[in-house]
Amino acid sequence: MKNFIQTVLAEADYQPVRLLQILRAVQSYYQYIPPEAIDYLAEGLKIPRSHIIAVAEFYSFFHLTPQGRYEILISDSITDRILGKDSLMDYLSTVLKVPVGQVRSDGLVSLNNTSCTGICDQGPAGLVNGYPLTRLDRPKADEIATLIDQEKPLAEWPAYLFAVADNIRKAGLLLEQPIANGAGLSAGFARGIQATLGEIDRSGLRGRGGAGFKTAMKWKFCAEEKSDKHYVVCNADEGEPGTFKDRVLLNSYADQVFEGMTLCGAIIGAEQGFLYLRGEYLYLKDKLQAILQLRRDTGLLGKNILNQGLNFDIEICLGAGAYICGEESALIESLEGKPGIPRNRPPYPVTQGYLNKPTVVNNVETFLAATAIVVNGGEWFAKVGTDKSAGSKILSISGDCALPGIYEYPFGTPISLILHDCGAEDVLGVQVGGPSGTFISNQELDRKLAFEDLATGGSFIVFNKSRSITGIVQNFMHFFAHESCGFCTPCRVGTSLLSNQLDKIVDGHGSAGDVVELEALCQLVKNHSHCGLGQTAANPILTTLQRYPDAYESRLKDISYEPGFDLDGALDVARRMAHRDDAAAHLTQVED
Amino acid sequence: MSKTINIDGQNIPFSEGQTIIEAATAAGVYIPHLCHKPGYTPHGSCKLCTVNVNGRNCSACTFPAAEGQTVINNSEELRHDRMRITQMLFVEGNHLCPSCEKSGNCQLQGVAYHLNMLDNHFPHFYPLREVDASHPDILIDHNRCIFCTLCVRASREKDGKSVFDISGRGIHKHLIINSPSGKLKDTNIDVNDCAAHVCPTGAILIKRTGYQVPIGQRIYDHHQISEVALNEEGGAGSLPAAALPPSLEVAGQGSLPAAALTPSLEGAGHGK
Amino acid sequence: MANKIRVATTSLAGCFGCHMSFLDLDERLLALAEVAEFDRSPITDIEHCGPCDIGLIEGGVCNSENVHVLREFRKNCKILVAVGACAINGGLPALRNPISLEDCLLEAYRDGIGVENAQIPSDPELPLLLDKVHPIHEVVKIDYFLPGCPPSADVFWAFLTALLEGRDPTLPYELVHYD
Numbered sequence A: 001m002k003n004f005i006q007t008v009l010a011e012a013d014y015q016p017v018r019l020l021q022i023l024r025a026v027q028s029y030y031q032y033i034p035p036e037a038i039d040y041l042a043e044g045l046k047i048p049r050s051h052i053i054a055v056a057e058f059y060s061f062f063h064l065t066p067q068g069r070y071e072i073l074i075s076d077s078i079t080d081r082i083l084g085k086d087s088l089m090d091y092l093s094t095v096l097k098v099p100v101g102q103v104r105s106d107g108l109v110s111l112n113n114t115s116c117t118g119i120c121d122q123g124p125a126g127l128v129n130g131y132p133l134t135r136l137d138r139p140k141a142d143e144i145a146t147l148i149d150q151e152k153p154l155a156e157w158p159a160y161l162f163a164v165a166d167n168i169r170k171a172g173l174l175l176e177q178p179i180a181n182g183a184g185l186s187a188g189f190a191r192g193i194q195a196t197l198g199e200i201d202r203s204g205l206r207g208r209g210g211a212g213f214k215t216a217m218k219w220k221f222c223a224e225e226k227s228d229k230h231y232v233v234c235n236a237d238e239g240e241p242g243t244f245k246d247r248v249l250l251n252s253y254a255d256q257v258f259e260g261m262t263l264c265g266a267i268i269g270a271e272q273g274f275l276y277l278r279g280e281y282l283y284l285k286d287k288l289q290a291i292l293q294l295r296r297d298t299g300l301l302g303k304n305i306l307n308q309g310l311n312f313d314i315e316i317c318l319g320a321g322a323y324i325c326g327e328e329s330a331l332i333e334s335l336e337g338k339p340g341i342p343r344n345r346p347p348y349p350v351t352q353g354y355l356n357k358p359t360v361v362n363n364v365e366t367f368l369a370a371t372a373i374v375v376n377g378g379e380w381f382a383k384v385g386t387d388k389s390a391g392s393k394i395l396s397i398s399g400d401c402a403l404p405g406i407y408e409y410p411f412g413t414p415i416s417l418i419l420h421d422c423g424a425e426d427v428l429g430v431q432v433g434g435p436s437g438t439f440i441s442n443q444e445l446d447r448k449l450a451f452e453d454l455a456t457g458g459s460f461i462v463f464n465k466s467r468s469i470t471g472i473v474q475n476f477m478h479f480f481a482h483e484s485c486g487f488c489t490p491c492r493v494g495t496s497l498l499s500n501q502l503d504k505i506v507d508g509h510g511s512a513g514d515v516v517e518l519e520a521l522c523q524l525v526k527n528h529s530h531c532g533l534g535q536t537a538a539n540p541i542l543t544t545l546q547r548y549p550d551a552y553e554s555r556l557k558d559i560s561y562e563p564g565f566d567l568d569g570a571l572d573v574a575r576r577m578a579h580r581d582d583a584a585a586h587l588t589q590v591e592d
Numbered sequence B: 001m002s003k004t005i006n007i008d009g010q011n012i013p014f015s016e017g018q019t020i021i022e023a024a025t026a027a028g029v030y031i032p033h034l035c036h037k038p039g040y041t042p043h044g045s046c047k048l049c050t051v052n053v054n055g056r057n058c059s060a061c062t063f064p065a066a067e068g069q070t071v072i073n074n075s076e077e078l079r080h081d082r083m084r085i086t087q088m089l090f091v092e093g094n095h096l097c098p099s100c101e102k103s104g105n106c107q108l109q110g111v112a113y114h115l116n117m118l119d120n121h122f123p124h125f126y127p128l129r130e131v132d133a134s135h136p137d138i139l140i141d142h143n144r145c146i147f148c149t150l151c152v153r154a155s156r157e158k159d160g161k162s163v164f165d166i167s168g169r170g171i172h173k174h175l176i177i178n179s180p181s182g183k184l185k186d187t188n189i190d191v192n193d194c195a196a197h198v199c200p201t202g203a204i205l206i207k208r209t210g211y212q213v214p215i216g217q218r219i220y221d222h223h224q225i226s227e228v229a230l231n232e233e234g235g236a237g238s239l240p241a242a243a244l245p246p247s248l249e250v251a252g253q254g255s256l257p258a259a260a261l262t263p264s265l266e267g268a269g270h271g272k
Numbered sequence C: 001m002a003n004k005i006r007v008a009t010t011s012l013a014g015c016f017g018c019h020m021s022f023l024d025l026d027e028r029l030l031a032l033a034e035v036a037e038f039d040r041s042p043i044t045d046i047e048h049c050g051p052c053d054i055g056l057i058e059g060g061v062c063n064s065e066n067v068h069v070l071r072e073f074r075k076n077c078k079i080l081v082a083v084g085a086c087a088i089n090g091g092l093p094a095l096r097n098p099i100s101l102e103d104c105l106l107e108a109y110r111d112g113i114g115v116e117n118a119q120i121p122s123d124p125e126l127p128l129l130l131d132k133v134h135p136i137h138e139v140v141k142i143d144y145f146l147p148g149c150p151p152s153a154d155v156f157w158a159f160l161t162a163l164l165e166g167r168d169p170t171l172p173y174e175l176v177h178y179d
């Protein structure tokens, strides 16, 4: 083991900031992080072993106990459930002969749930040893079980199991006219760096990751910070359930994204950029590395870019299963090899980001748009969309619709048109912006896609009338409770309380007071949480409670108080051990 | 002229770089807190110190004071929300005060008293957590840890060691110990280290020191944490320990003539 | 006196310490007796609770009988009060909560040191244990909470006098204790 760890350490240049990459290597080799490995790593990196454990226990993809040699994770996103995930999971559990959440006794295979894998348009989806499995069904499950029993290496599994399609259904302003490699840089140099920033400013481009901060302003603030080093970070964590457009952009438009990062580097004076790629997109890594190499070979990256004296390079860093790492300051912590815990702000990343140096963090789509703007001019972009929301938005559409996939629309487009295009029928409502966004009902379909109306980082999940509102909300609340980083009290405890309280109501154990209590708890979590995760975690309940009070009230018992736990169930153990089943050995849930 | 912020109508001077809580403490204004301790890197996790700054909730222990801030600290709404947050801390762990050596001297309990918290409100998690009694002088009871990281920071920043870390995610957060066995006895902690004494709750205790102070003379028996904190954490408005006023006379013992007791219960209960 | 208020008290999974503390009211009990009378309580011999104004509950809920008694109180008392740490959060009996009931029973009746004639009691007369000890507000609605282990006599006095006089029974700092 010592030799293996030494190799991994050497590859990471013995840098503690690369701890995630190091642990990924160890995990994939041993299927867990063995205690001896922790000792070697602590020694080699000169950091406390408790720090390594803290990182390993923070990220879902690291384990301190062995997982199966084939580790299968199935996406538990609501979109996968719509596509039949639950029954598929039962089937997998049967054919693989392993209960969910466990490792088979021979150690060959383990099976578990994971948060949305970003393949919502071709689910039910999952991961085997980190690589995506798409459109899973029973025949595929049988085939996978056989391959595993034969202990076939993944490289010998049929490629179609892993096929991920782009599914670009509607290209607009950006996707229709991809920028030729180097065209953005040439245009930028020709115009001059300052003028290029001016052009981005003129375009009105706002961040595509959700918050919608003006991109030019962020770059300008960062450029103005005096520092020996600046950094550019591309946020490809894409963890919001129902979002998968960055996956497609990186698969088919990566050059344009990298070019946007390079332009940003030129503007803010950075020589180093990072692509923070969510762990679920591991399968894209080799391809992206090759693209980066080609860019270096063609003078578009590295030293003296296009002979203009610009030095800028990009490193790819993989996440390891943590939605919170999409939050920019948590992402930076993660890049530094730590648990992804959001920082206190101020200071903001533009002044103190990666290694406390001025850092720009932008979404994949933001960089993609920036390149196009530099080539086509700010006006070209600004004239599309609305006053407050310039340009177009790339959506990931999934759920109950005939044509899930990627759609690009000018801002200002009404939801009804989008629903028509994707073949949605009998619509109940749409979750715009993912669980942290807004659930709109079918009475609101004339609302518009725009920062000033319905903002979204790209997630657009359609539900038809066969779906249960509370079932959807339960799935979202479990997601937040699972993904809360646990730093601050209101979210750490509150998301679990919310999720339990909601389950109580949905399972038919709620009384009128419980809904009042649920809403009060929502406000508490929303108003006091440290970061965007906690501040938006109650949105699924709040937005549906407002629109569908009946969905909750119909579940309530017609009494004023209902015990907080299952009374008769709480007697199970005692009954069994006393071998009793007489009337006195039972309790009714509410008094008769 | 020195710069000021306004807290609950009172103008309070601050110097550049001070957080709101630092300015407030120096001026003798108490803002409830648990994870904050003067002289330690601010952390901002417990959220007890939430104040409203120009309409927005901020953590007073991390948010920089700045000219033009109107801060609400003392409102019924904030008291209520802070109490709920404290209740979350109680139900998340196992806080059975009657059996805790820290009782009477515990900051978590002290804050709860200050906020007039009478029950735990939320369903209890009753988590299964361990006690580490391996060290000859120091005991760790994980049931009472609130993840404030003061011990982590003390060990790193004051003791130059790294005995503690916080691990896990979400509700599964837990304190871990930096030794191959995971036990405290195998670390280089010393009973005189800051980290051994900094814990605001009964999660880290010094062995053989419990129950030495009789009930009635413990820190928060008669003095509110607001008084004690200002007194300890310094500032213009604070008093030396000896100057703390004697405890209030306990209301009761014949203070109400029996004749005054007229039954008037109509509508007092909230029914069933 | 016709319009005396009726008070009922009981101890569920508790130690009677709260009741003892109540008796510490000493001569104030006489003042109380002028205006109040007792229904079901360890200090009377009444077996079942009739309609009452105030019910004081000591102790948490650890078995099926506790549930029945608690329901009887809730049904009959206008105001139901959780008295003491055990009623409020399970208290010391809740120390068993992190351990499975199965392990508790096996230790007590089969595997423990000094157990003779090992068997789990199964007499239908005995109430069955719940898998966890619960605070009483998780089973019925509670109107007021009096913390303390036990709450001091002053707490009872402050609370009852306030209620009787129609004031909101808030407790001053000195009277809020969890131990």
Ligand SMILES: Cc1cc2nc3c(=O)[nH]c(=O)nc-3n(C[C@H](O)[C@H](O)[C@H](O)COP(=O)(O)O)c2cc1C
Binding pocket: A206, A207, A208, A209, A210, A211, A212, A213, A235, A236, A237, A238, A239, A240, A323, A324, A325, A326, A327, A328, A329, A361, A362, A363, A364, A366, A531, A532, A533
């Ligand atoms: C919990 C949480 C998750 C987030 N996830 C992402 C994400 O996956 N991708 C992203 O670009 N931004 C995400 N954000 C927003 C980022 O914090 C940040 O605002 C964004 O990356 C800035 O880029 P932009 O200005 O280009 O939008 C997330 C924010 C929060 C609070």
Ligand code: SF4
Binding pocket: A324, A341, A342, A483, A484, A485, A486, A487, A488, A489, A491, A492, A529, A530, A531, A532, A533, A534, A535
């Ligand atoms: S709000 Fe949630 S995710 Fe954000 S810091 Fe707090 S615990 Fe972590």
Ligand code: SF4
Binding pocket: B094, B095, B096, B097, B098, B100, B101, B102, B103, B104, B106, B107, B108, B109, B144, B201, B202, B203, C178
């Ligand atoms: S740590 Fe404080 S709040 Fe917790 S049990 Fe001990 S005294 Fe009570």
Ligand code: SF4
Binding pocket: B144, B145, B146, B147, B148, B149, B150, B151, B152, B175, B198, B199, B200, B201, B203, B204
């Ligand atoms: S042990 Fe004490 S000081 Fe350390 S994190 Fe827990 S509560 Fe804070």
Ligand code: FES
Binding pocket: B032, B033, B034, B035, B036, B043, B044, B045, B046, B047, B048, B049, B050, B059, B060, B061, B062
């Ligand atoms: S004291 Fe400010 S968050 Fe804890």
